[in-house]
Amino acid sequence: AGMLWIMDASINVSMEPFRAFVGDMLPKKQRASGYAMQSFFIGVGSVVASSLPWMMSNWLNIDNTAAAGELPDSVKFAFYAGGLVFLAAVLWTVYTTKEYSPKELSEFEKFEALHHSKELEPRQVKTAKRYYQAGLFWLGFGLILSYLLYHYLEQLDKSLAILTLGMVVFGVCQLIAGGLSSQSKTKNGFSQIMADLYSMPAVMRQLAAVQFFSWFPFFAMWTYTTAAITSHHYNATDTSSLAFNQGADWVGVLFSTYNLTAVFAAICIPIVVRYSNLRIAHMINLLLGGCGFISFILIDNPVWLIASMIAVGFAWASILSIPYAILSNALPVKKMGLYMGIFNFFIVLPQILAASILGILISKVFDGQPIYSLVVGGASMLLAAVLVLRVKTNN
Structure with a gap:
């Protein structure tokens, strides 16, 4: 468990500078495309990573079985490969990309403020x-x-x-x-x-609420989808039964579906932004995602849940890109990295809340039916879509 904490912290520490990096390196009109491309590669990486143990087992004949309490070699080598690819990706960027100096970024900021009649938000002082x-x-x-x-x-x-x-x-x-x-x-x-x-900028405060209610559904999905689908669609609660394992396998297909959809959606997002704006594009995607989550309880045939996951995939691609594009346009360049890190709080907080209350809600309010966790998640995402309209931005 300690090693997983270290790994998770390390990934987050590495991720936020890359979020700020896009904002630092691209002009405002290209940031939506820049963050969409991040979503594209996140989607590709997720699909490959999910399939890696299977590929190692079937293509490289690496053993995928292990004794009780042990990890199969296919899983171990998948983690080794993931670590090497992660390190190589970071080093590639570090050694091949010229980064603007703080002085240059400050000059860019002054130029934009001068030519776009936009004063930087004054810093509040807390007594x-x-x-x-x-x-x-x-x-x-x-x-x-x-x-x-x-x-x-x-x-x-x-x-x-x-x-x-x-x-x-x-x-x-x-x-x-x-x-x-x-x-x-x-x-x-x-x-x-x-x-x-x-003293967070007003846009960041408004986006924080959107981000909070956007991420809550995904933590509900990652935690409860297997239990929800196996119990609601396959009528199975015995983890050793055939029906339960068929349902669990189908969950793997559904998760691959939303990650694959995110790859396609990342290409579509800049096009939608071009003909509308960042807020409208994000609202549309969140509405799709919210309806996708709620539809889990309305659809009886698990095959049709692929449609639900396609909708969720659009929301996933959107929350990985558009909020950061909006935020980077509202932040002073000198504080870009710091505020991107603070913005990450509003990803962690819904995770803590989901872990804290969903189990209690399922057991005490929803009579032990985990499918309702996805419905709650869908309602949360629809609320996030409404809150997008409160975000004041020129984009």
């Missing part, structure tokens, strides 16, 4: 008093919520503990920032990050 007020609120709210959940559930679920105690930690961070601010010690990295978190 020590405001830090203390926010810190006490989050600290108190987190502690009270932890107590109430513990009292109601008789024991605090680990996932819920991460959510509520995270609020406590955030409150403590605010109090520390307030203490540093009161002593005029604001030139350190911690204070600057807390200040930047507070």
Whole structure:
């Protein structure tokens, strides 16, 4: 588990500079295409990676069986290959691409502000008093919520503990920032990050809500699709039964479908943007995805779930590209990397929330039927589509 945490953290640390890299290297009119191409290669990589153990087993005759508690060689070598490809991809970019210096980027920003009559958003300054007020609120709210959940559930679920105690930690961070601010010690990295978190551009705040409700459905899908389809469409809950395994195999086909669709959708997105704008294109894709998730409970024949996954694939390609294109057009270039990293919070937070509440909702509200987790996810994505309309952008 520790190794998976390290791997996941490393991938995220590597991913965000690449998000900022597109914004740094491309003019605004090309950023939608740039991020769409990222979605294209993410889709291609996902399909190849999902198929890699099978290819190693069938093409290279690598053993795909193992004793209990062991990993098959096909899975091990797939991870080795993934690590080498990941390292090679990063090194290829590092050594073959000339990056603009901070000074050059600053000149570009001044030029755009001058010729497009667009002033950079003024930086807000948070006083020590405001830090203390926010810190006490989050600290108190987190502690009270932890107590109430513990009292109601008789024991605090680990996932819920991460959510509520995270609020406590955030409150403590605010109090520390307030203490540093009161002593005029604001030139350190911690204070600057807390200040930047507070002074996010308005577009970023609006996109954060969209991003939160867009990612929640995918964490629900990745966690509960197998249980949902095997129980609802194959009437199987016994993991050793033939019907359950047929359903689980079909889930693999469906996951490949949405990743393949994302490859195609990534090509279509710049075309749609050209004839509308970033917001409208994103709203359309999120509406498709939301309807796709909800349709899981309406479709009886699992074969037709491919249509649902095609709709989900368009949403997947869109959330990997369009929000970053909108955001990069609204950020000061000097803060591009930092704000892209902060923006990643709104991918992590819905993951924590999904892990915290979906299991409880399924067991206590939906009578143990995991198919409703996908319906909740669909409703969340439809809400995200509506929230896109609140994002104020010229694109």
